[in-house]
Amino acid sequence: MKNYKIAVLAGDGIGPEITREAIKVLKLIEERNDVTFELMPAAFGACAYFEFGDAFPQSTIDICDQADAILKGPIGLSHEQSKTIPIDKQPERGALLPMRRRYNTYANFRPVFLPKALAHFSPLKPEIIGEGIDIIMVRELVGGLYFGSKETGINEQGLRYVKETLEYDEHQISQILHQAFKLAQKRKKVLHNIHKSNVLKSSVLWNEILDEVAKEYPEVEVIHQLVDSAATNLCLKPTQFDVMVMENMFGDILSDQGGGILGSLGLMPSACIGDEKAYYEPSHGSAPDIAGKNIANPYSMIGSVAMMLENSFDMAAEAKNVWDAMQGVFGDGYSTADLSKPGSGVKMISTEEFGDKVVEKLRQMPR
């Protein structure tokens, strides 16, 4: 019997609602397999700040340090509410970025997936979806503008100024590129390299290193695309992409666009992988506009569990069953409010009902 410790950080806003559904799935996985999960809940995000004065308190750090994997709900407050917390203590700067840095989770995998049968979820025309969208965005997660040196003050002209630097070294670049090439090798052997080398020196270095790393993966075709043009292509011809790799900020923006072309950020799970530790979280935020209403889509959180099963616990077959169970619920014509627009023919269900239906489907699946 395997026993895994999972730190469960439900987070803010819709976090606790979607985490509850993900835990139902984990419990069923336990029942169906020779495995036990020791769930270790801990405060993280604005909720932790209000309780402990720290968005990533020491007690949570200790739990995360011990855990075999971390399941994290979204954190953060609305724009107005955020102002009630000092800027460096806000959950993004005070918890999320410190966690990424602490565990050096440099590789962020964000699947953008929509089968042809669910083309009606997307704002794109069915002919653009074609046989379906199946992209994995590989986002560098611990470098770039997010972690470069920062300076604010008053300049010589007496004006308030800010300086933020986009920094990468060759090791940071090559380690994420290796991850992307390895994934491309397992999939369609095509890698879209997204950059801005016509302006940014960081992209010039990135591409130089890519040419070196590419020699180790001769069977993978590399296609270069400038990030602005890639944004257009995601709307006009998303099916051209399979694996896309990019630096931190580009990945932040394009992955939310990924959610947009699917029809909802609720369809965006993710895995944040380091060499020693991994954590799993939806790509989206705490959705303060719909929090507490039992209408959020838990797909992103349950999908993050599936990614955890595969990456941290070597349970690829059960991970696939979880994906299939969720697709099965959609296949039966159900979804949460984000994807059931009036006239779409989709039957609207709550967060909780979605989780229950996934569990029901999974229960029927052979192991």
Ligand code: NAD
């Ligand atoms: P958001 O991603 O929270 O929401 C954007 C839109 O998508 C909203 O209309 C929301 O209702 C919808 N949405 C998001 N997830 C959904 C789901 N599962 N089901 C249905 N609809 C969903 O972005 P925002 O409003 O710009 O940010 C809110 C807060 O979240 C901010 O404080 C931000 O910093 C934080 N944030 C945290 C993370 C994270 O924890 N990794 C990621 C992104 C944003």
Ligand code: IPM
């Ligand atoms: C994400 C989020 C975070 C990011 C924020 C909340 C710091 O938008 O995970 O995509 O920008 O990385």
Ligand code: MN
């Ligand atoms: Mn983001």
